[in-house]
Amino acid sequence: MLAEKTKNIFLKIVLTKHTESTMKKSAKTRFLPGNMKMMHLLKSRKHADTCKPALQKRPSLFKQHNIKTVLGLDIGNNALKAVKIIKKNNEVTVVDFDIIEYPAALPNTKLLESHHIRDAIKIFLSKHTFSKKTDVVVSVPGQLALSRFSTIPLVSKKQLKSLVSFEAQQQIPFDLKDVVWDYHRLSGRTPNEEGIEIGFFASKRETLDSIINNISFPEFNLTGILSSPLAIYNLVLFDQHVEGPTIIVNREEENTDLIIIDHAHFWLRTIPLHEVNADFVKEIQRSMEYYKSLSKSTDTVHFEKLLFVGNKSNDPLLQKTIQDNFTYKVELLNTLNNIRISRTVDQALFSGNCASLSVALGLAIQGIGLGKTAINLLPKERILAAQIAKMKPYAVVALGCFALLIAIQYIGLRTHISKLNNARNYHQAMLQNVKNLENTYKNADKIFNEKKSELEFISSIDPARFFWIESTEKLLASIPDNVSINSLQSSWIDPDALNIGEGKAKKNQKDSIVKKCLLMGIRGESREPGIRYIEEHVLQPIKNLTLSGQKVAAFKNVELVPNSCRQVYSEAEATECISFEIRWLVKSQEEIIAESEKMDLQEEKNNSSGM
Known part of the structure; x- marks a missing residue:
């Protein structure tokens, strides 16, 4: 903003001086004879024409901020793929690209710790010149990134951040200190859908540190790290015409990324298979059926197209296998619609490698600010340092101009x-x-x-302080033998944060204290194939559980967590199981007393009417 004000003041001074000079010369011509006056006017017009380009060049110096250059680097198992994109006046152009192959990592070594990656980047820098430090967005392979999708209750914007952080602890199976994570709010598949669907994306800091060390060169200004499937999602939504549910298959050397795009909604999965066989087809079909099951109405999901990208997308066996097992329209990403190719780029070579460069293109699209998501797995401290370093030259120039104007005026x-x-x-x-x-x-x-309200509520649950022992024993006793419990959690929460109808926060009128509720939950696995079995033999007993000396159930709002039921493989049981998560609120002593009194009154009323 300071630089913009300085520019406006500078232009105003130049235009004012030029206007004053012109007015003085026109005043002088009033007192000249006819021929001399005509010659003076012609000379003045000629002088004005020569000055005009100089005045037009000055504003162009300030329009450079409309040009943005970003380099997308895709680090693969055996090749480095780079695409350089320039955005100018809302026009996106590929100005350079390269593919540098290197030996694949050995089986017992980590991919990103291979010295061949850094050597490949050195070769890339020796082949391409950089006049200044270039913004870079780099990929993390799909198998080294985590993606989870979950639905949380509808809450206000102020409460969303805290609830998302709580849900991240449940969805990410690592200590959050050891990972960098980000989230994206997905638009609903159907209108008036209850809850907010959130996509969580994370990668270990150890993995990200290896990436950062590999590209730590003076020519690069690292601004973002993005998983390969998300980069492909950015490219397809920006450049390709996607009208209905579309399946994107990214075939690489060691694994396959599966991206399902359903309008603005998407779903990701990395398949650890590199051979095209019956198992490969089965995994794709299984993923499609699972995505359909996520929708309340399976009739609303009709896949229309299957799009191939990646290193192995040109494999004839892959294309034939897909066409033999699927009835969808099959396409290979080999043309771009909204991205221009510069004349300095080999058009035929780029078109032949377009599918392989899809990740690098999507990274660059994210870097110029046209990506559909704002996911960035670059550690926050590095983002802040990069922003400060980028603003320093502008701050110095702006402060210098401002100081000069202040000194003069x-x-x-x-x-x-x-x-x-x-x-x-x-x-x-x-x-x-x-x-x-x-x-x-x-x-x-x-x-x-x-703290005072929490202590009061703890004491109100059970003055004898046997609540935890008795509730845990009875809870575990009610679980069938073919159901295993993996974890039991509890936390104090504000009822409004979960939007539970019966659990609104109660305020004391004297001190306006919001009494919190105790939220409990279990995670487990059922060897029975149906969800109905979990509802009848696990969920219902928890709803009806009573404690000693109580006539009514001890818990309320018992429910299966949305989207928590999924088919998994249990290593302990060596069989397929259904994992699930159930959560509930613990009733306070006041609620139990009130419900007991109400039950007693009803029984007395029934007895008196029977007599």
Whole structure:
């Protein structure tokens, strides 16, 4: 904003000086004789024509920010693929690309720790010149990234961040300190859908550090890290015409990425198979059926097209196998619709490798700000450092111009302005100190009230403090033998955060304390194939569970977590199982007493009517 103001002031001064000069010359011509006046006008017009291009060049110096250059680097198992894209005036153009092959990593070594990757980047830098530091977005292979999809209750924007963080702990099977994760809010597949569907994407810091070390060259300014399937999703939505549900198969050397695009909704899966056989076809069919099962109405999902990308997409065996087993329209990504190819690029060579360069193209699309998602697995501390480094030259130039204008126009008032600024800063500092003290007091009071309400609620659940032992024993006793429990969780939550109808937060009118609820849940696996068995033999007993001395159920709002039921392979049992997650709220002592009294009154009423 400061640079923009400086530019406007500079242009205004230049135009004003030119206008004043023109007016002075036109005033002089009023007193010249006829022939001399005509010659002077012609000379002035000629002079004005020569000045016009100079004035037009000045604004062009300030339009360079409309040009953005990004390099997409796809690090594969045996090749480095790079695409350089320039965005200028909303036009996207490929200006350079390259594919540098190298030996595949040995079976007992990690892919990203191979020294061949860094050697390939050195070869790339020796073949291509960079006039300045270039923004780079790099890929992390699909098999080294984690993607999970979950549905959370409808909440406000303020509550969404905390609820997403809580859900990330449940979905990501690693300590969050050891990974970098990000999320994307998906649009609903059907209108008026209850809940918010969130896609979680993560990768281990160890993996990301290897990527960062591989591309740590002075010519590169790393601005983003993105998984290969997400990069392909960006490219297809930006460049290809996708009208209905589409299946994208990214065939690489060691694995296959499966991307399903359903309008603005998408779903990802990495298949650890590199051979095209019956198992490969079965995994694709299984993934399609699973995606259909996620929709409430399977009739709404009708796949129309299957698109091939990746290194192995030109394999004739792959294309024949797909065409023999699927009735969908099969296409190979070999043409671009919304991306131009520069004349300096070998058109035929690029077209022949277009499918292999799909990941690099999608990375570059993300880098210029035209990606459908804003997922970035670059550690936050590196993002902040890159932003600061990028803004330093502009800040220095802007401050220099501003200081020059101030020195020219306001040098006489410098001392007075300095005194006013000092006084203003002093009073602002004092005001800020008062606000800080006030915020500190409010935070301390809030923490005190929260801890107080939690202690009161714990004591209200069971004064004898046997609640945990008895509830756990009875809960485990109600589980059938062919169902195993993997984990039992509990946490204190604000009922409003889960949007539970019967569990609205109750405020004490005296001190406005919000009483929190105890949220419990279990995760387990059932060897029975149907979800109905879980509902009848696990969910229902939990709903009806009572504790000693109580006539009513101890829990409320018992439910299966949406999208938690999925078919998995149990290594302990060596068989296919259905994993599930059930959560519920614990009733307070006041609720149990109220329900018991209501039950007693109803029984007395029934007895009196029977007599």
